[in-house]
Amino acid sequence: MSRKCSGFDALSGSYVELSFGTVIEAADRPKSAPAEGTWLAPGFIDLQVNGFKGVDFCAPGATVEEIGRAIEAILATGTTRFFPTVITGQPETMIGSIRMLTKARKELARGRAMEAFHIEGPHISPADGPRGAHPKAAVRRPSIEEFERWQEAAEGNIGLVTVSAEWDETPAYIAHITRRGVVAAIGHMDATEAQIEAAVEAGATVSTHLGNGANASLPRHPNYLWTQMAEDRLAASLIVDGIHLGRAFMRVAMRSKGLERIVLITDAAGPAGCAPGPYRLGEVDVILHAGGKVTLTDGQRLAGSSLHMDRGVENLMKICGLTLAEAVALATRNPARVGRVAGRQRGLEAGDRADIVEFDYDRDAASIRVKRTWLDGELVYQAA
Numbered sequence: 001m002s003r004k005c006s007g008f009d010a011l012s013g014s015y016v017e018l019s020f021g022t023v024i025e026a027a028d029r030p031k032s033a034p035a036e037g038t039w040l041a042p043g044f045i046d047l048q049v050n051g052f053k054g055v056d057f058c059a060p061g062a063t064v065e066e067i068g069r070a071i072e073a074i075l076a077t078g079t080t081r082f083f084p085t086v087i088t089g090q091p092e093t094m095i096g097s098i099r100m101l102t103k104a105r106k107e108l109a110r111g112r113a114m115e116a117f118h119i120e121g122p123h124i125s126p127a128d129g130p131r132g133a134h135p136k137a138a139v140r141r142p143s144i145e146e147f148e149r150w151q152e153a154a155e156g157n158i159g160l161v162t163v164s165a166e167w168d169e170t171p172a173y174i175a176h177i178t179r180r181g182v183v184a185a186i187g188h189m190d191a192t193e194a195q196i197e198a199a200v201e202a203g204a205t206v207s208t209h210l211g212n213g214a215n216a217s218l219p220r221h222p223n224y225l226w227t228q229m230a231e232d233r234l235a236a237s238l239i240v241d242g243i244h245l246g247r248a249f250m251r252v253a254m255r256s257k258g259l260e261r262i263v264l265i266t267d268a269a270g271p272a273g274c275a276p277g278p279y280r281l282g283e284v285d286v287i288l289h290a291g292g293k294v295t296l297t298d299g300q301r302l303a304g305s306s307l308h309m310d311r312g313v314e315n316l317m318k319i320c321g322l323t324l325a326e327a328v329a330l331a332t333r334n335p336a337r338v339g340r341v342a343g344r345q346r347g348l349e350a351g352d353r354a355d356i357v358e359f360d361y362d363r364d365a366a367s368i369r370v371k372r373t374w375l376d377g378e379l380v381y382q383a384a
Contacts, residue, residue, distance in 0.1 A: 003377060007358060008033075010041040010328040011347045020354035022376045027348050041328045042347055043080025043355035043373060044309040045335040047160060047237060047263060048118055048209070050085045050281060051270030051304075057084040058282035060096025067104040071113050073273050075381045077308040078357035078370040081115040081341055083160055085267075087282045088121030088134035091146065097282075098153040105157065113375055115341055116159025119150060120208065123163045123173070124188035129215040130164070132188055133296055133303035135283050142173035151180070158182055160339060162208040164189035165199035165224075178203035183340060185237075186228075188213040193227045200233050206338055209267055210236040210253055211245050212302065229256040235338045237263040240315045241307040243293050250320050259322075263338050264312050264330040269294050269304030310359070310370050317366040324361060324368075 002025060006017040015033030018040070019026040051057045055070035067084075074082060086097045098117065105111040121134050123142040131139065142163055151158050161177055162185040163170055174184040186199050187208030207228045214225065228234055229252070236257050238250060244267075254262050266272070271279045271288035279286050281294075286303040288294050294303050309331055316327035336344035343353040354377035359368045373381035 005040065005356065005358060005372075005374075007038040007040040009348050010039050010361075011325050011333070013325065016040060016348055018348060018354075018356065020356070020374075020377050022354055023343070024348065024350050024352050024354050027350055038358050038371060039324075039361045039368075040348060041078075041357050041359070042332040042336075042344060042352070043357050043375065044078045044313070044331040045115070045339065045341055045344065046074075046079050046082040046266050046268075046309050047335050047339045048085050048120070048265040048267045049074065049082045050087060050268060051272070052268055053273040054270055054279070056270040056280050056282065057101060058086050058089060058093075058097050059280065060093055060100055062097075062100055064100075064104045064107055067101065068108045068110070071108065071110050072381075075110065075113065075373050075375065076370065077310045078359065078373055079113075079309045080355035080357070080373060080375045080380075081113060081344065083116050083118040083339065084114050085118040085120050088124060088138045089282050090138050091149075093283065094119075094122070095149065095153050098150055098158075102154050102157060110375060110380060116339070117154055117157050118160040118162070119158055120162040121188065123167060123170075124213075125164045125166055125190045127190045127215075130188050130190045130213055132213040133281065133284060133286070133301055134188065138283065142167050142169040144173060144176050147173070147177055160185060160206075162187045165191035165195045165204070170195070171198045171202040174199055174202040174204050183338070186234075189224060190215065191224050193222050193224075196224060196227045196231065200231055205233065205235060206263075207234050207236040209239050209244070209265065211249050212239060229253060232261075235261040235263060235334070237265040237338075239267045239305055239307065240264055240312050240319065241266075241292065241305050242315055242319060244302060244305065247319055254320065259326055259330065260334065262330050263335045264309070264316060264327075265335075266307040266309055266312060267305045268307055272306040272308065274306075310368055314367050324363075
């Protein structure tokens with residue numbers, strides 16, 4: 001049975017009346033429209049989520065029920081598709097995490113919200129700074145054989161892999177995974193301009209959380225941040241929580257890449273949506289501080305974030321000065337294109353999946369409040 005909703009299209013500003021089943025069947029835009037009302041957007045897409053609501057996706061001991069609880073909390077932020085992310089760990093730990101996520105994706109009624117899996121590491125830089133919060137003891141060279149073991153455990157659901165460009169094996173590794181239909185991203189690296197160029201030539205198309213997972217100090221030029229910003233073949237994901245990146249860097253990154261090549265991510269970890277205190281991220285202990293910062297126990301090195309996608313959209317407006325339409329594009333169309341999420345690249349148009357978020361928008365405060373979320377046309381969240 002066809003369902004309906006209506007409101008102002010956040011991407012175009014026009015009033016739209018949607019009819020939908022599992023896909024949008026009609027998107028009518030009447031000539032006359034109310035002066036005010038709720039707003040609609042395609043459901044947000046997050047390409048990097050390490051965990052949520054106390055659940056660590058990197059822990060092979062996470063249960064199907066716990067993963068389901070995290071999904072429900074993520075849906076409440078207006079996010080309808082996300083890439084659960086497994087970070088650097090020992091081989092058996094990573095395989096265990098991938099298998100549990102695969103089981104949850106198949107068994108949970110809303111497991112399909114986990115669009116594909118993102119593997120961030122272990123083929124990253126071993127150097128302090130670029131390695132970030134990833135455990136040094138588990139860092140290792142790119143291995144096609146290991147990738148194939150992951151993909152077998154994932155039953156083909158790995159969609160994105162982040163690798164450092166600095167390894168000699170990286171170009172061949174990227175060429176292999178991209179032939180297999182997987183998006184190759186570069187990040188957590190201490191790479192030269194030539195190494196980055198080789199990775200891009202091999203098929204890398206994304207810079208993972210540009211500006212983070214980097215040295216505290218870099219040469220003025222050349223350095224791997226300038227090289228990535230200058231490379232038009234690379235899109236870039238950004239963590240816009242007001243903690244990971246300064247306003248000036250974000251604005252420069254957006255101008256260099258162009259808004260069409262910027263993707264909003266949360267890089268959320270298990271503490272997201274929880275009270276301050278100690279938690280785990282994969283094989284390391286982390287702390288959620290008052291104010292939202294997530295760090296290792298040293299209190300200094302960032303370890304993911306506690307950001308929610310709806311707050312990220314707000315921050316794009318408040319911190320970066322984007323319009324609502326621009327901010328929503330960075331959370332919907334752009335990640336759909338960069339992450340190759342099928343049926344999600346046109347917006348609120350007939351034929352696209354009926355992933356929809358309805359929200360109130362306060363233009364003066366540059367804030368939004370999620371009211372309802374639909375996943376494949378199913379109402380999966382309604383605010384009290």
